[in-house]
Amino acid sequence: VSAVTETAAPAAERVGRGRRITLPIILLGIAVLLLVLSLLRVITGADDVASSGTISASIAAAIPIGLAGLGGLWAERAGVVNIGLEGMMILGTFGAGYFGYFYDPWVGVIGAVVLGAVGGLIHAVATISFGVDHIVSGVAINIIALGAVQYLAALAFAGEPGGGTSQSPTIGDLPRLTIGFLSDPLGDLEGQNWFFVSDVAAFLRALVSGLSSLTLIALALFVLTWYVLWRTAFGLRLRSCGENPGAAESLGVNVYLYKFIAVTISGGLAGLGGGFLAMVASSTYRDGQTGGRGYIGLASMIFGNWRPGGLLTGSFLFGYTDTVRLRSGGESVHALLLLVAVLLIALAVWQWRNGQRTLAAVSVGIGVAAGIWFLLSDTVPGDFTSMTPYVATLLVLAMFSQRLRMPAANGLRYRRGSAG
Amino acid sequence: MSETVRARLVNLGLMLLAPVLALLVAYGVTTLILVLAGDPAGAVWAQILSWPEQRNLINIVNSASVYYLSGLAVAIGFRMNLFNIGVDGQYRIAAFVAAVIAGEAWLPGYLNTALAVVAAMLVGAAWAGIAGLLRVTRGVSEVISTIMLNAISTALVAYLLRKWALRVEGSNDIGTKPIPEGSRVPGFTIDGVVTEIYGFVVLAVIMGILYSVIINRTRFGFDLRATGHSETAAVASGVSVKKMIMISMLLSGAVAGLVGLPILFGDAYSYGATFQSGLGFAGIAIALLGRNNAIGIVLGALLFAFLDEQSNPLQIVVDVSPQIVEITQGVIVLAVVIAYEVVARIRTRLEQRHAGRDRGPGSDADETPPDGPSGTPGRDREVSV
Numbered sequence: 001v002s003a004v005t006e007t008a009a010p011a012a013e014r015v016g017r018g019r020r021i022t023l024p025i026i027l028l029g030i031a032v033l034l035l036v037l038s039l040l041r042v043i044t045g046a047d048d049v050a051s052s053g054t055i056s057a058s059i060a061a062a063i064p065i066g067l068a069g070l071g072g073l074w075a076e077r078a079g080v081v082n083i084g085l086e087g088m089m090i091l092g093t094f095g096a097g098y099f100g101y102f103y104d105p106w107v108g109v110i111g112a113v114v115l116g117a118v119g120g121l122i123h124a125v126a127t128i129s130f131g132v133d134h135i136v137s138g139v140a141i142n143i144i145a146l147g148a149v150q151y152l153a154a155l156a157f158a159g160e161p162g163g164g165t166s167q168s169p170t171i172g173d174l175p176r177l178t179i180g181f182l183s184d185p186l187g188d189l190e191g192q193n194w195f196f197v198s199d200v201a202a203f204l205r206a207l208v209s210g211l212s213s214l215t216l217i218a219l220a221l222f223v224l225t226w227y228v229l230w231r232t233a234f235g236l237r238l239r240s241c242g243e244n245p246g247a248a249e250s251l252g253v254n255v256y257l258y259k260f261i262a263v264t265i266s267g268g269l270a271g272l273g274g275g276f277l278a279m280v281a282s283s284t285y286r287d288g289q290t291g292g293r294g295y296i297g298l299a300s301m302i303f304g305n306w307r308p309g310g311l312l313t314g315s316f317l318f319g320y321t322d323t324v325r326l327r328s329g330g331e332s333v334h335a336l337l338l339l340v341a342v343l344l345i346a347l348a349v350w351q352w353r354n355g356q357r358t359l360a361a362v363s364v365g366i367g368v369a370a371g372i373w374f375l376l377s378d379t380v381p382g383d384f385t386s387m388t389p390y391v392a393t394l395l396v397l398a399m400f401s402q403r404l405r406m407p408a409a410n411g412l413r414y415r416r417g418s419a420g
Numbered sequence: 421m422s423e424t425v426r427a428r429l430v431n432l433g434l435m436l437l438a439p440v441l442a443l444l445v446a447y448g449v450t451t452l453i454l455v456l457a458g459d460p461a462g463a464v465w466a467q468i469l470s471w472p473e474q475r476n477l478i479n480i481v482n483s484a485s486v487y488y489l490s491g492l493a494v495a496i497g498f499r500m501n502l503f504n505i506g507v508d509g510q511y512r513i514a515a516f517v518a519a520v521i522a523g524e525a526w527l528p529g530y531l532n533t534a535l536a537v538v539a540a541m542l543v544g545a546a547w548a549g550i551a552g553l554l555r556v557t558r559g560v561s562e563v564i565s566t567i568m569l570n571a572i573s574t575a576l577v578a579y580l581l582r583k584w585a586l587r588v589e590g591s592n593d594i595g596t597k598p599i600p601e602g603s604r605v606p607g608f609t610i611d612g613v614v615t616e617i618y619g620f621v622v623l624a625v626i627m628g629i630l631y632s633v634i635i636n637r638t639r640f641g642f643d644l645r646a647t648g649h650s651e652t653a654a655v656a657s658g659v660s661v662k663k664m665i666m667i668s669m670l671l672s673g674a675v676a677g678l679v680g681l682p683i684l685f686g687d688a689y690s691y692g693a694t695f696q697s698g699l700g701f702a703g704i705a706i707a708l709l710g711r712n713n714a715i716g717i718v719l720g721a722l723l724f725a726f727l728d729e730q731s732n733p734l735q736i737v738v739d740v741s742p743q744i745v746e747i748t749q750g751v752i753v754l755a756v757v758i759a760y761e762v763v764a765r766i767r768t769r770l771e772q773r774h775a776g777r778d779r780g781p782g783s784d785a786d787e788t789p790p791d792g793p794s795g796t797p798g799r800d801r802e803v804s805v
Contacts, residue, residue: 147744
């Protein structure tokens with residue numbers, strides 16, 4: 001499946017794309033983002049657009065999506081499309097619920113990872129050993145996982161106090177981190193509602209109060225993934241399996257083994273994402289808890305151009321839109337309409353200057369529509385706010401798909417010894 | 421026995437081998453899970469594999485007709501190497517529009533029904549068309565875009581339902597205006613049984629015949645299959661791939677639009693919050709099971725409907741969660757694609773041995789590439805990318 005078809009980009013642009021993402025650039029990006037949000041807050045009066053509550057909830061919403069996406073990244077960098085992330089996440093929610101409740105929260109974390117990895121292993125056997133189409137296998141795994149956890153949950157939790165056929169009893173908490181002497185003054189500062197200063201305080205406060213240890217682990221996994229895949233020989237070999245497995249094999253790389261490892265890790269990460277949903281985002285396992293987040297993770301990986309940094313940005317975007325609809329949803333999403341309108345019109349100008357006339361016209365059209373909607377209404381109906389992440393994904397894919405480049409041999413069947 | 425008869429028998433045997441293998445694997449895996457979980461596997465299978473009563477048989481035919489339409493919609497895409505994962509969203513929004521139109525009853529009697537059916541097909545096609553358009557103009561994978569469109573349609577229908585629906589009498593549910601008596605599609609009754617077979621089973625049959633004829637007997641169908649097999653070859657023979665993608669996406673969506681209609685016109689008569697969902701994903705499994713073949717999909721749909729219906733009373737009869745059958749269904753799908761792959765490999769090996777023998781000693785049969793275009797028969801590559 002061609003997720004994107006690449007157009008021939010000018011050489012200069014290719015060089016430009018290789019820019020390193022360094023710490024100053026990240027900090028600058030966050031600052032600009034906060035500036036935009038605080039402007040938005042002041043103009044529209046929607047206070048929840050950048051409150052510390054919104055930000056910490058966004059982080060909690062972004063992490064499971066990010067972990068699923070990270071799973072997708074591992075698999076697809078090794079050339080295996082993993083649409084079964086959703087199913088592996090579902091397995092993870094049950095793993096966390098079962099082992100977290102009957103043993104210990106940390107055993108629950110391990111259970112989530114292991115069950116997810118089992119899903120990954122099934123996907124690996126089907127796609128790598130048997131050459132089954134990757135999407136077919138993924139869809140089948142999603143069906144199996146859904147049935148399996150519902151069956152097992154009914155079996156495991158039905159008689160337990162506080163549990164039911166579709167829900168586990170409360171799972172114990174994982175340790176949370178609060179740095180009290182920083183959190184309280186930052187809270188005061190946030191309460192002042194000063195332009196920009198309060199928003200920075202809110203952002204920092206979200207980082208130092210009630211941050212789950214699993215969040216920190218997840219963020220560390222992003223860094224680790226980047227390091228392993230882009231800075232070690234192992235990672236180079238793994239990525240070579242996704243770019244040109246024939247060439248990799250001719251250089252002595254055991255392509256099957258690398259793909260197996262990658263897809264199993266992929267399942268484990270998605271499982272951890274599911275575990276996060278059950279243990280941190282809530283404190284029980286429930287049927288249907290993932291709600292399609294595996295797919296969103298896949299989308300944010302594509303959004304992030306198959307890179308960890310971009311993926312993290314993407315998952316925060318989804319986490320944010322997912323959260324903001326819950327926190328004074330109508331008002332906040334209404335405020336975001338203005339931002340969308342301005343961004344799209346700016347984008348249109350840029351596209352026009354690049355000679356993409358039709359695209360620019362489409363952007364202006366949508367941008368103006370969003371602007372008019374903003375001016376003519378006070379709030380956005382709840383159902384529309386729940387659409388935001390999906391519409392955002394579609395828009396982003398439609399606008400930027402030509403600038404994305406997936407691993408060259410991604411989704412293709414590879415059989416040992418088939419390279420000349 | 422002559423050589424050709426023998427070869428044909430081997431071929432037939434190999435063709436049947438894959439589904440049989442898959443069913444056995446699914447049976448084994450399900451049994452294993454039941455035993456490991458401490459549930460009575462024997463009693464579960466006794467219930468599932470018992471001969472259904474007449475009432476259950478009718479239910480099976482009814483839900484099979486719905487599954488069939490869903491499988492067909494997916495199969496149209498598969499023929500063209502497109503993954504229409506969005507059948508779910510397409511039928512939901514189409515069924516809603518059909519329910520609204522039929523409920524408003526602007527036209528009398530069956531004209532009203534016909535209008536609603538056409539509208540459902542158009543809406544389904546349009547919704548799938550968005551994904552098609554994004555694919556051909558912007559290169560966005562239809563897999564991702566249809567998944568997003570599924571979620572969007574859920575929210576959109578929920579919004580529209582709240583806006584236009586009426587409260588159903590005597591409950592908290594809301595639904596569209598009920599379809600007037602004269603526009604409902606009467607079912608077939610079988611003597612002595614209250615449950616009726618949906619009248620729209622006929623619709624499923626007609627669509628199946630149309631599908632088979634168009635794919636196998638027309639120029640368009642040939643182009644579609646050719647493009648699905650090899651884009652470059654199709655381009656070389658003057659087929660516009662973009663046009664084919666767009667058309668097959670629209671057709672797939674149009675058929676997907678019909679999925680909810682047998683239920684709507686034969687049973688529910690209005691679209692409410694509890695309208696059956698998840699039929700699209702079953703369609704993917706069923707299309708795979710039936711190898712995108714009109715008859716094969718019938719068998720797949722019947723099998724899925726059979727498993728659903730027979731597992732329903734599991735909770736009451738043997739105190740086992742009926743979700744176990746979902747595992748069976750999923751394993752069947754995975755096992756069947758793996759089994760087809762294994763069978764294709766066996767077939768290749770047989771052909772190679774055959775060729776080697778024909779050429780006599782000294783020839784090297786291993787020279788044939790194991791996975792070359794001559795090795796795997798074309799029909800085994802329909803969904804491989």
